[in-house]
Amino acid sequence: MATFSVTQPRKSRVLTGFMALYLLYTLVPLVWLVINASKTQPALFSTSGLSFGGTFALFDNIGQTFTYNGGIFFRWLGNTLLYVVVGAGGATILATAAGYGLAKYRFPGRRAVFAVVLGAVAVPPTALAVPTFLMFSKLGLTNTPLAVIIPSLISPFGLYLIWVYAADAIPDELLEAARIDGAGEIRIFLTVTLRQLVPGIITVTLFTMVQTWNNYFLPLIMLSEPKWYPLTVGLNQWSAQANGAGAQPIFNLVLTGSLLTIIPLVVAFLLMQRFWQSGLSAGSVKQ
């Protein structure tokens, strides 16, 4: 009989099979995307979805994607990067500072803030899109990058995550020691706290980054000029071109564009994986 231990648990055939199926389910769309991004438009219409179509046109498609319509794809890529760097980056900074503050300082109204933040987590951003639009329109900010960036700066979930994480990861004793040594609160935050919070910050960065990268509805209603579109809205416009009178389908470019769009996210996940994993399990065991 085999013996099982904590490090060598019993294997479950059912679970393994289930996971294999799940892996397949996750990978098939990706494989489909890669295969079909390598086809020309006519081949796309004449060959089956999961087989290569005669010619290998991936590089040609990439070239076309970047040059179609005066290189607008490049502009959309730049917009998306801008929204992610400023929006998601700013959201992470704000969430970190606020989460830490709420976790480690006692002040009146703290419970009220807690309630508001939890409530905000529950409201889907899509539901707020139209009221936000009307508000921004009054401010004259619609159809500008700010209309996408400012709402992205707020990440109630990120704030909550840092809050919970900071409460556990930073012992009060550490702060007391720093204060006794004569460090100011800002200095403590920058030199002591931030380092402790790195796994949490990386996790929040990933969350806000994915959220901003994939943000569709808000930019869709905020922006009317294609020159400010992020990739999501732009690609959808390309896809919608296949519809109705005077349709000009460019599915090959939509597919190649989609493939190019997910690459930066995949790279980001691979690079930050280490930190992210340690962040997820933090606080789950008592040390």
Added chain:
Amino acid sequence: MSRFRTRAKAAAAVALAAALAVGCSSGGSSSAPAAATGTQDSVDAALKAGGEITYWSWTPSAKDQVAAFEKEYPNVKVNYVNAGTNKDEYTKLQNAIKAGSGAPDVAQIEYYALPQFALTDSLADLNQFGFGSFEKDYSASTWAQVKNGNGVYGLPQDSGPMALFYNKEVFDKNGIAVPKTWAEYIEAAKKLHTADPTKYMTSDTGDPGAVLSMIWQAGGRPFAVDGKNVKVNFGDAGTKKWTALWDQMIQGKLLAPVKEWSDDWFRALGDGTVSSLVTGAWMPGNFISSVPGASGKWAVAPMPTYDGKPVTAENGGSAQSVVKQSKNAPLAAAFVRWLNHGGGVQPFIKSGGFPSTTADLTSPAFVDQEVPYFGGQKINQVLTQASKDVAPGWSYLPYQTYANSVFSDTAGKAYLNGTGLDAGLAAWQQAIVDYGNQQGFTVSAG
């Protein structure tokens, strides 16, 4: 150019005369029609003065048209923006109108969505510029679409009188004659699918626009709109005629299981899996640009009818309208006039669009054109005849875009599980009535 000028002048003269006539009679009767008030003088003046306007459209020819317009009128700058295709654009337009700023001066709006913007007072009534006098220059069915009450809320651009597009090669190979009546069509669908199970007569996964067009042709008039009072009735004889017909297609599994406008669908049009389409006259351009592989195989015939007498309906088509928010409405109107009543029409036709101007619908150059893709067939003879055979008296809902967005949750189910179109349409009707009443309309089912 010169043709345009004389035409515009003549139109202005007519408008002026009409305005005078109305002016004379207005003392006598209060029920005199308020058509063709204003003149085009302010429009001409605005064009001369120049300025800047914004234009939202997704028509493939828009870019070329704007360039041509700016070349002709160098002191006018048109900011062309593709703000999204149909629904996306309407959402943005609606939001901008609600917010009070951010709307373009001129917007492309499909006929089905036009009443929604016209009734909410979001569009300029072009009668104030004397455009009401253009009525005779457009096919009756398209003019009826831009007219709402006595107001004219846009000038028609493309139109989509329906016809039957069929794959001649597949039909010949399987011994199918071109159906003239819907009964023959059903028979042909059965025969074709039995002879070759990989082939289908047509595809339809439930598109609200197509469904309404089919009901329109069958004589159904489910929507009656009178200001804020709306009647919805999917139980009239015309509607029932269509549901009885189409249920046979759905329940007999005679429809190809491919979604319209997907890559699968274009593939199916190319290889004959979908071997006919009953759709708008704008379709040839799509065949030429998107299904190049099937060149020479397709042909065009009149839309099948119930009793053999020619009758058809409109499918799709759009107009350009001046948005009320515009700060320079006369200039915006000038652009619309040029676009659909002047120099903009030819570039539009050249790009494969199907016009709504009678001058083009009757010009031999257009009607007798041999189209190589369709084996040299003079397809416009069929299509222009179809534009004359459009059944009159149709109206869309004042909130048609919403209604269409809930189609698949209600009537669309009949397509999925074959529960019968009547039940599906009844569910759609319920959703339409409920929503309309919530929005401040008085909607009755009846």
